[in-house]
Amino acid sequence: MDEGTATPNAADEADLVARLKAGNEEAYEQFVRENIGRMLAVARRMLRKEADAHDAVQDAFLSAYKAIDRFEGGSKLSTWLHRILVNAALMKIRSAKRRKNEVSIEDLLPRYRDDGHQIDPPTGWEHTAEAAAQNREVRELVRASIDRLPETHRTVLLLRDIEQLSTEEAAQQLEVSTNVIKTRLHRARQALKTLLDPHLSGHGA
Amino acid sequence: MNCQEFIDFIMAYLDGELPDESRIVFRQHLDLCPPCEQYLDGYVKAVELGKRCTEGASLPADVPDALVDAILKARRAAES
Numbered sequence: 001m002d003e004g005t006a007t008p009n010a011a012d013e014a015d016l017v018a019r020l021k022a023g024n025e026e027a028y029e030q031f032v033r034e035n036i037g038r039m040l041a042v043a044r045r046m047l048r049k050e051a052d053a054h055d056a057v058q059d060a061f062l063s064a065y066k067a068i069d070r071f072e073g074g075s076k077l078s079t080w081l082h083r084i085l086v087n088a089a090l091m092k093i094r095s096a097k098r099r100k101n102e103v104s105i106e107d108l109l110p111r112y113r114d115d116g117h118q119i120d121p122p123t124g125w126e127h128t129a130e131a132a133a134q135n136r137e138v139r140e141l142v143r144a145s146i147d148r149l150p151e152t153h154r155t156v157l158l159l160r161d162i163e164q165l166s167t168e169e170a171a172q173q174l175e176v177s178t179n180v181i182k183t184r185l186h187r188a189r190q191a192l193k194t195l196l197d198p199h200l201s202g203h204g205a
Numbered sequence: 206m207n208c209q210e211f212i213d214f215i216m217a218y219l220d221g222e223l224p225d226e227s228r229i230v231f232r233q234h235l236d237l238c239p240p241c242e243q244y245l246d247g248y249v250k251a252v253e254l255g256k257r258c259t260e261g262a263s264l265p266a267d268v269p270d271a272l273v274d275a276i277l278k279a280r281r282a283a284e285s
């Protein structure tokens with residue numbers, strides 16, 4: 001989330017933080033306007049409903065406003081805000097009703113014979129990820145496939161691979177052990193591969 | 206190491222978290238087992254695709270004015 005052009009230099013940022021801490025209203029508006037575009041993009045990535053994405057962004061800004069005194073400048077303001085938003089989005093996900101017809105993760109993992117060989121050995125994928133990602137249909141397919149993952153696994157994939165949180169940060173956010181994060185991430189990636197296989201393997205596409 | 210164990214170890218291998226001995230066995234299996242080589246290739250690509258295909262969505266989004274207003278209002282409400 002540190003990409004983008006709105007990255008202020010350190011002095012500007014320190015100045016903004018100081019004004020935010022002083023309760024300056026214009027500073028808050030500047031803070032909101034500079035960050036809201038990327039915030040909303042992240043929230044839309046994590047939440048399926050537009051209204052939920054709006055709620056999460058709004059909750060995150062308010063939380064940031066209330067917690068600004070505790071921001072110590074050890075990280076960048078945008079990174080700090082990103083973590084607050086991820087937290088707000090996770091609260092939304094938790095409170096949402098479980099989806100009907102959720103696939104079970106076991107159905108998306110490789111199956112093995114008793115001797116440990118795969119029952120359905122994979123065929124190779126024709127293209128590099130870089131080339132495949134150029135294709136609009138592939139991009140939509142990948143996003144839809146991530147969406148189909150069981151929620152517990154989708155969440156971990158989002159936090160680790162997409163929002164780039166560390167294993168420890170993800171464990172903290174989800175209140176589980178780092179081992180649970182690792183297991184879920186590995187399974188989520190395998191499941192994503194399974195969902196993409198028929199479309200991207202040599203015989204499919 | 207059989208194929209199931211190989212696949213279980215993929216993430217640790219990619220993260221450089223396999224102890225030396227396991228890494229050597231892992232690489233031996235990789236050299237000898239085309240299905241696992243393909244599996245690893247697809248796994249790495251799936252991870253990379255996940256990242257690449259959501260990147261576009263991380264560009265600043267179109268922000269409805271109403272949302273900005275609601276956020277600024279919420280702060281004033283919290284203030285009073």
Ligand SMILES: [Zn+2]
Pocket residue numbers: 207208209211234238240241
């Ligand atoms: Zn094998």
